[in-house]
Amino acid sequence: MGRRIADVSTPARLAGPGEGLGPDELALATRNHGLPLEAMRYDVTPPGLHYVLTHYDIPHVLDEAAWRLTVNGRVRRALSLSPAQLRTYPAVTTRVTLECAGNGRALLTPRPVSQPWLVEAVGTADWTGVPLRVLLREAGARPGAVDVVFTGADHGVERGVEQDYRRSLPLPIATGDDPEVLVAYAMNGGPLPPQHGSPLRLVVPGWYGMAQVKWLRDITVLDTPFTGFQQSVAYRIRQDPEEVGEPVTLIAPRALLIPPGFPDFMSRTRVVAPGTVAVEGRAWSGRAPVAAVEVSTDDGQAWHPAELEPDHGHRWAWRRWSFLWSAVPGDHVLSVRARDGAGNTQPAEQPWNRGGFANNLVQRVPVFCRAPA
């Protein structure tokens, strides 16, 4: 023997210069998937087009009626609730844009070896459930409570640590109403699909995906800060592995455009005809409402204001923007960038961190405008 469970893990590492994607990154890319960018045409992402990132396996829930969500720890009254009981609470539906904290990782140099997202790890859904603060009020956090820990049913190993997927929120966030955190049991009006956390999941509007614990089975109130793997080891902004690092929290502003025209199958280069091209896309920020969107058609030299639609009452969802481009024959690079009301912007050159988290580098879409017909 001699081999231990820790040995099945590969350590965190950076790809070498020019190193293409390896079989481990490919195995993640074929399991998880992004939003095909043309699906940004829908306000609410249809089932199967919303991005999915699963750390371990999608748990097998044989009997939803037997599922229990427990609320434990530093509370006056522990709770144990079935999905059916949760449906008896007043329901709240919130439209939320979710984005993986590792979105953009595969474009970094050097590339952190992990799930290799380009820019498409995003999606928007109507989530229905019970506000977390309602459940925590019923359970009653006792004095000294600081963190609330959420445990999912997905189980695996990561860098040698066997674990259930587990993340925490500070008590003021968990009991707050801006954003209002949900324990959700429905997506777009239907039951949660297996890959989106059936039967119960957390939805934390404005936060990156690592906070959105799926297959939620336990909520524990702690009187000490939570230091689990996904809180203290993973999902930290670090330059060096020894740093404590800053936690990944709210989604940085990002705008993406739907690549116009039609693509080449393999290069994905776009082809348009000369004339007016309606360019559109979405913009979002978890830090403050989006304030402005600008488009460049010359690879970031000049920037032009795009028309930004109102949020139609959906503060936590992406907003549609549009721009009319007068395309002339030749090669072009389209880009778009968002600024939010707190002054957060998107960089033209990518800040780098070891985990490849919280990237919001400006998107670049090469487009070939053909000669007139």
Place this chain on the structure above:
Amino acid sequence: MGRRIADVSTPARLAGPGEGLGPDELALATRNHGLPLEAMRYDVTPPGLHYVLTHYDIPHVLDEAAWRLTVNGRVRRALSLSPAQLRTYPAVTTRVTLECAGNGRALLTPRPVSQPWLVEAVGTADWTGVPLRVLLREAGARPGAVDVVFTGADHGVERGVEQDYRRSLPLPIATGDDPEVLVAYAMNGGPLPPQHGSPLRLVVPGWYGMAQVKWLRDITVLDTPFTGFQQSVAYRIRQDPEEVGEPVTLIAPRALLIPPGFPDFMSRTRVVAPGTVAVEGRAWSGRAPVAAVEVSTDDGQAWHPAELEPDHGHRWAWRRWSFLWSAVPGDHVLSVRARDGAGNTQPAEQPWNRGGFANNLVQRVPVFCRAPA
């Protein structure tokens, strides 16, 4: 200028020795996605877990009521049918396992540079629609008809050729009833999702995915063999680019197992505890019903019969199989292989072709059995 539309394409090529996946392959891998193998637990694949391969973009269908399916060419009476009109025909529902013709491509040496599937480009759905033979009888193929061409609304460039996605079937297949080809308007009892061909698609049970034309808008009967790009250039089994090659048609037998235990996030290595491990999976063949499934727990040295479930009346769907494994501590490789009633089997060493088509190499799943607790 000087640049032409053909120049946006990258030519077909093979990866060099040790060459990792490039940005173009990654762009395809993040758009398209496979079946997370644990989803083989479901007889019918839930929405969003079925594999998806889109050559170009998912078309934007603004008004389904305005969609028309035309039946043209060498027919006595041309047809033009709306999705609503198609729903007035007697409906047929067939459970079908679909698999991409390129499944397994990324495991080939040398690797054809294209959509980089490992083994997971598969899924099973209940498809509802009108038998194609009913529509072709109504239109009446005229004497001399040989091929029936299906045109989708997805448009793009591929190796320099601008095209709508277009494939054909020989007339006897198109008008036959074994398999019965469907013009489908529903998947698993609901409307087709955009990425699965909304509002109409072809379903050809037993054939690889390239035949399953999505966003179907035209059916043309020809009196000469169809020689379009996707028929004569792509989807051919060739050793050399100059060969005419053999067409890719029926799905070769394949069995896959659900990786047991739990995974490491990055290496995807599986961990199980010692003792009896229930191993299960699915097996299918488009060429003849699956006749036997065997499992190996020692990397293909010894093979043991698995228990194969009956097809429950679903000839064109995968069948569940199971096997009890007595796991002992240490490293193991699990494999499974299927044989169909026509004697087709799965190779232990991969035959190679330039396009990476119709692979059915035996799956290998490394498993670490931990020491007793």
